Amino acid sequence: MDSDEDMETFEVDSGNESSSDDIGFNIEDQNQNPKDRQNDIEEFVFNVLSTEEIVQHMIDCIKEVNIIVEIPATTTRILLNHFKWDKEKLMERYYDGDQEQLFAEARVINPLASRSSQQPSTSSSMSSKAKVSRRCPPNSEECEICFTLIPSNLMTGLECNHRFCTQCWCEYLTTKIMAEGMGQTIACAAHGCNILVDDATVMRLVRDPKVRLKYQHLITNSFVECNRLLRWCPSPDCNNAVKVQHVEAHPVTCKCGHRFCFACGENWHDPVRCSLLKRWIKKCDDDSETSNWIAANTKECPKCNVTIEKDGGCNHMVCKNQSCKTEFCWVCLGSWEPHGSSWYSCNRFNEEEAKEARGAQERSRAALQRYLFYCNRYMNHMQSLKFENKLYASVKEKMEEMQHHCMSWIEVQFLKKAVDILCQCRQTLMYTYVFAYYLRKNNQSTIFEDNQRDLEAATEKLSEYLERDITNENLANIKQQVQDKYRYCDLRRKKLLEHVHEGYEKESWEYMD
Amino acid sequence: MSALPRRIIKETQRLMQEPVPGISAVPDESNARYFHVIVTGPEDSPFEGGLFKLELFLPEDYPMSAPKVRFITKIYHPNIDRLGRICLDxxxxxxxxxxxxxxxxxSIQALLSAPNPDDPLANDVAELWKVNEVEAIRNAKEWTRKYAMEN
Structure with missing residues (x-):
C-alpha cells in the first residue's frame, strides 16, 4: 500500500504544482464534497499481499486466536477455515455454544478431551471382522490399505486413531492433493471418518516437494477464497492478493498495476453497480443475442417452422424444406396463392396469425437494436481505451521534446496526466452504457444522459487534441490547452459520477427487468 | 501393464479363502484387475431368488481410487440405471x-435390500417407487423373474 499511496500523492502534487496560476479551474479543490465517492479512494484502506505475506497473514490470524484459545495451531486453522476466517464468529461459538458440537461441525477431534477416551469409530466394521481373525506378531500391525504387516512405529493416524502405514498415508494424501485438488478438506483415510487432516500432518507425511508446493498453494488459495476481506488480483500471472478492512465496491490497485473493484473483481466500473455489470457481462457472453439476431433477421416457414433467411428481393417464398415446399409471402407470411399478380394487395391478408408473427418479430428486432445501440458504444469505448494506451508512447516523445526546450521534468508531467484522465474518462463512459442499458427513463435519467453526452463530447475533444492537434501547436500553448481540456473532462466525469451516486442514495434510479 | 500390487494379490486371495455369503467374485483369467461378480438377490427383497451378474474393475491407482462396478443383468432399481451404473456414495x-x-x-447387496428413491439415478423408476411403491415392487419382481432367473 505504501508505494501506491506515494504514487497517488505524487500525481496529485504534480497536478497542483503546475496549476497554481489558475485556481478557478482547480478541480482537486472543488471536489471536497463528502458525497463524492471518488475521493473516498484515499480513505478506503487496503494492502497488497504477496504469496509469502498471505501465508504470514494466515499464521498471524491463527496466532491471534491461539493467544486466547489454547488449542493446537493446526486445529485452530481448521476451525478458522470452518468459519471462513472470521475470528469473531469462531470466538463467539467457542465460548457461547456447545464446544463438542463445534468441533464435530468443523470435523476435528476435541483436543481438550483426553485421548484415552477416544475410541476408533466403528466405520470399518465390515472389515474389522476379517481383521480379528488375523493374528499379528507383537509390535506390528496390518495396514488396512496395503495389507502389509508394518512395525507399529511406522503406523500413524489422526486423533481419531485410524492408523495406516506412513507410505499409504503419503500415497493417499498425494492422490487427494494432485488428482482431486483437495487441500483444506482432506478427510481421514478410514471409511466413514470425516475428521480432517491438518496441515502439519500433511507436511510430515508428504516429502515430494512438488506435492508439498501444490498443497501449500491449495491451502493459501482456500484461505484467500473463503476470507471475505481478501481477493486475488484477477490479473493473469499475478500472485498477489488485496486485503481490505471491510468489504465494499471500491477500486483497489494491485502492485502489478491492475486496478479492479474489490467487491466483484472486475475492472473498476463506476457508475454501474456490480450486480448490473454481472448481468451485462453474462448477456454479452451467452448467445442470447444470437437468438435475438435470428429472431430479428429470419422468419419461420408458416407451415413447417423451419428458419428462413431472405437473401434476395423476391417476396414470393418457396420453402426449401423438401417435405414442405410451401409457398408464402415474406411480407405478410400468408399463403402466396391469393397474391397472384397483384402482390400489393397483400395487406389484405391481415389474419390474426400473421399479425402476431410480425408483432413478435418487431419486438425482438427492437430489443436487439436497443441492445446493439448500448453494446456498440460500450465496445467502442473499450476499444478506444486500448488504443489510448498507445498515446502514452507518443506523449512520452512529446515530453522529451519539451524537456529539450527548457522545460523541467516536473513541468511536462501534465501530458501524462492528460492521458491518465483520458483513460479514466473512457472507462467511465464505457460503463455508463451498461448503466444506461438497464435504466428506465425518468427525469433523472435524462439528466444522466445529458451528463453522459457532455462527458463524451469533452473526452472526444481531448482525445483528438492529444492524438492530432498537439503536433501543430506551439509548444508554449500546449500546456494551457491540454490542462484546460483535461480539467474539463475530469470535472464532467466527476459531475456525472456524483449525480449517479446521488441517485443511488435517493433511490431515484429505476431499472428495466 | 505394471506388476500387480501386493494389496490386490492379497485381497484376491482372501476373497477366495473367505468368500462372502451370497456373493461370488472371480478374477478374469487374462486380467487380474477385472472381476466377474454374481450377487444373489437378498431375502425379503423384490430381488430375492435372482442371480445378478456384475463386472468390477480395479483401476490403475486402486485402492486410492474406487473400483468401477456395473450391473450386467438388467435390474429394476431406483439407484441403478439402464446401463447398469450404480449410484452409491x-x-x-x-x-x-x-x-x-x-x-x-x-454395500451393493445392501442397496438391493434398501432402495433409496430420494437419491435416484433412474428417474422414472424412482418416481414410481415414490408414488406407487406396490407397483414398483411388482415391476422389480417381474424384472428379477425375467432377467435374473433364466439359467
Missing amino acids: ILKDKWSPALQIRTVLL
Missing part, C-alpha cells in the same frame, strides 16, 4: 482406500 466421493472389493459388494 462409496463408489464416488465417499470412497476410502480402507474399503475393499468385499465391502463394496456387500
Whole structure:
C-alpha cells in the first residue's frame, strides 16, 4: 500500500504544482464534497499481499486466536477455515455454544478431551471382522490399505486413531492433493471418518516437494477464497492478493498495476453497480443475442417452422424444406396463392396469425437494436481505451521534446496526466452504457444522459487534441490547452459520477427487468 | 501393464479363502484387475431368488481410487440405471482406500435390500417407487423373474 499511496500523492502534487496560476479551474479543490465517492479512494484502506505475506497473514490470524484459545495451531486453522476466517464468529461459538458440537461441525477431534477416551469409530466394521481373525506378531500391525504387516512405529493416524502405514498415508494424501485438488478438506483415510487432516500432518507425511508446493498453494488459495476481506488480483500471472478492512465496491490497485473493484473483481466500473455489470457481462457472453439476431433477421416457414433467411428481393417464398415446399409471402407470411399478380394487395391478408408473427418479430428486432445501440458504444469505448494506451508512447516523445526546450521534468508531467484522465474518462463512459442499458427513463435519467453526452463530447475533444492537434501547436500553448481540456473532462466525469451516486442514495434510479 | 500390487494379490486371495455369503467374485483369467461378480438377490427383497451378474474393475491407482462396478443383468432399481451404473456414495466421493472389493459388494447387496428413491439415478423408476411403491415392487419382481432367473 505504501508505494501506491506515494504514487497517488505524487500525481496529485504534480497536478497542483503546475496549476497554481489558475485556481478557478482547480478541480482537486472543488471536489471536497463528502458525497463524492471518488475521493473516498484515499480513505478506503487496503494492502497488497504477496504469496509469502498471505501465508504470514494466515499464521498471524491463527496466532491471534491461539493467544486466547489454547488449542493446537493446526486445529485452530481448521476451525478458522470452518468459519471462513472470521475470528469473531469462531470466538463467539467457542465460548457461547456447545464446544463438542463445534468441533464435530468443523470435523476435528476435541483436543481438550483426553485421548484415552477416544475410541476408533466403528466405520470399518465390515472389515474389522476379517481383521480379528488375523493374528499379528507383537509390535506390528496390518495396514488396512496395503495389507502389509508394518512395525507399529511406522503406523500413524489422526486423533481419531485410524492408523495406516506412513507410505499409504503419503500415497493417499498425494492422490487427494494432485488428482482431486483437495487441500483444506482432506478427510481421514478410514471409511466413514470425516475428521480432517491438518496441515502439519500433511507436511510430515508428504516429502515430494512438488506435492508439498501444490498443497501449500491449495491451502493459501482456500484461505484467500473463503476470507471475505481478501481477493486475488484477477490479473493473469499475478500472485498477489488485496486485503481490505471491510468489504465494499471500491477500486483497489494491485502492485502489478491492475486496478479492479474489490467487491466483484472486475475492472473498476463506476457508475454501474456490480450486480448490473454481472448481468451485462453474462448477456454479452451467452448467445442470447444470437437468438435475438435470428429472431430479428429470419422468419419461420408458416407451415413447417423451419428458419428462413431472405437473401434476395423476391417476396414470393418457396420453402426449401423438401417435405414442405410451401409457398408464402415474406411480407405478410400468408399463403402466396391469393397474391397472384397483384402482390400489393397483400395487406389484405391481415389474419390474426400473421399479425402476431410480425408483432413478435418487431419486438425482438427492437430489443436487439436497443441492445446493439448500448453494446456498440460500450465496445467502442473499450476499444478506444486500448488504443489510448498507445498515446502514452507518443506523449512520452512529446515530453522529451519539451524537456529539450527548457522545460523541467516536473513541468511536462501534465501530458501524462492528460492521458491518465483520458483513460479514466473512457472507462467511465464505457460503463455508463451498461448503466444506461438497464435504466428506465425518468427525469433523472435524462439528466444522466445529458451528463453522459457532455462527458463524451469533452473526452472526444481531448482525445483528438492529444492524438492530432498537439503536433501543430506551439509548444508554449500546449500546456494551457491540454490542462484546460483535461480539467474539463475530469470535472464532467466527476459531475456525472456524483449525480449517479446521488441517485443511488435517493433511490431515484429505476431499472428495466 | 505394471506388476500387480501386493494389496490386490492379497485381497484376491482372501476373497477366495473367505468368500462372502451370497456373493461370488472371480478374477478374469487374462486380467487380474477385472472381476466377474454374481450377487444373489437378498431375502425379503423384490430381488430375492435372482442371480445378478456384475463386472468390477480395479483401476490403475486402486485402492486410492474406487473400483468401477456395473450391473450386467438388467435390474429394476431406483439407484441403478439402464446401463447398469450404480449410484452409491462409496463408489464416488465417499470412497476410502480402507474399503475393499468385499465391502463394496456387500454395500451393493445392501442397496438391493434398501432402495433409496430420494437419491435416484433412474428417474422414472424412482418416481414410481415414490408414488406407487406396490407397483414398483411388482415391476422389480417381474424384472428379477425375467432377467435374473433364466439359467
